[in-house]
Amino acid sequence: MFSLDSVELRHIRCFVRAAKLGNMSRAALESDLSQPAFSLRIQKLETALGVRLLHRNGRGIVPTAAGNALFQQVEPLLKALDEVLTESASLEKRSRAEVVIGIVPTMAYRVTETLSPGNLALFSSPIRIVEGFSGHLKTWLAQGDIDLAICSSISHNASVKQIPVGVEPLELVGSYFGLLSRDGVKLRELEALPLIVGSRQHSIRKRLEKTADENGVKLKTAYEVDGLDAQLRYAAKGLGFAVLPRGTISGFGYSKILKSRIIIEPLIPIHIVVASLPHIENQKPHVAQLRDELVQRVSATLSQHPLAEKIA
Structure with missing residues (x-):
């Protein structure tokens, strides 16, 4: 039967x-x-x-x-x-494979503690960190070379999920400020200063030049340098001033040589996001878990500054 x-x-x-x-x-x-x-x-x-x-x-x-x-x-x-x-x-x-996180160099030092094994003890998958400028990170994310990116905001892209984690103002970094105010450097004062900036595709330079154009300010590029450490070395030697997000120099060995001043009138905010691709999160569910943890921790890190509310 x-x-x-x-x-x-x-x-x-x-x-x-x-x-x-x-x-x-x-x-x-x-x-x-x-x-x-x-x-x-x-x-x-x-x-x-x-x-x-x-x-x-x-x-x-x-x-x-x-x-x-x-x-x-x-x-x-x-x-x-x-x-x-x-x-x-x-x-x-x-x-169960590793999760690759891309971080802009200007943020890498500040989020190191966030990514330490102690803070992520409950996260079982191995984590690999790569550094790159925002433009590179966006390309790597789209190609699937990285799973998450901590970078400046990406222009509207339906395929990318972006969660805001903070806003960082740009500041002027140099070895000598002379008579420039400790309270901040006005954008118009940059006209007289030799600047050390990345090449034209870098998001910080784009943001700086866009704001300068909107305010009728003519900037003077002394050196076009692709590489954060190289920019800081040039600034430390007194060859010019780098323009970087607040807090960048704290992670390098130049704190005794370099000083920084917030650029004001106007403030130039850089919006920081944690970016990911939804289809990668579907394939690797633990990527979403780590993303949520990063959002919480990086947001807390960036909010610990007296200017945080003012520029939000």
Whole structure:
């Protein structure tokens, strides 16, 4: 009597292998079973279905009419099932893989403590950190080279999820400020100063020049330098002034040489976000978990400044 409840996947696998190979001994060997145990599984399937599936002859085994019909239907289904199971296992493996976080150099030092093992003790996956300017991070994120980015805000892009974490004003960084006020340097005062800035694709330079144009200020670029440490070295040697987000120099060994002043009238805010791609979060659910933790911790770090509310 037919009994669907008695049909087991392992029995079907043995039948398909036997029908495909035409040899019970070889099929048992490939299944890593003894021949009696292998034969018993096929017998149980035949009993459950109430039909004979295989017929022995002098050359081995061949499917019966019922067996051939079952083989033709079941063999592609098993193949599809194996592909699904393999993909699921691969997805689980990927979900346990490392998470790559891209950070702009100007923020790297300030969020180091946030990313320390002690703070992320409950996060089991390994974390890899890469540094890059915002433009590079946005490209790497789109290409899937990084999972999360801590960078300046990205122009409207429906495929990118951005969560604001803070606003940082730009400041002037140099070794000598002379008579410039300690309370801040007016944007118009930059006209007389030699500036050290990144190349034109860098978001900080774009933001600075856009604000200068809007206020009728003519800036003078003394050095175009791609590299934060190089910009700070040039500034430390007195070759000019770098324009960077607040707090940048605290993470470098120039704090005794370099000083900074907030650029005012107007303030020039840089909006910092944690960016991710929704489809990556679907593949790696723990990326969303880390993103939420980063948002909370980086927001707390950036809010610990008297200007935070003023420029928000």
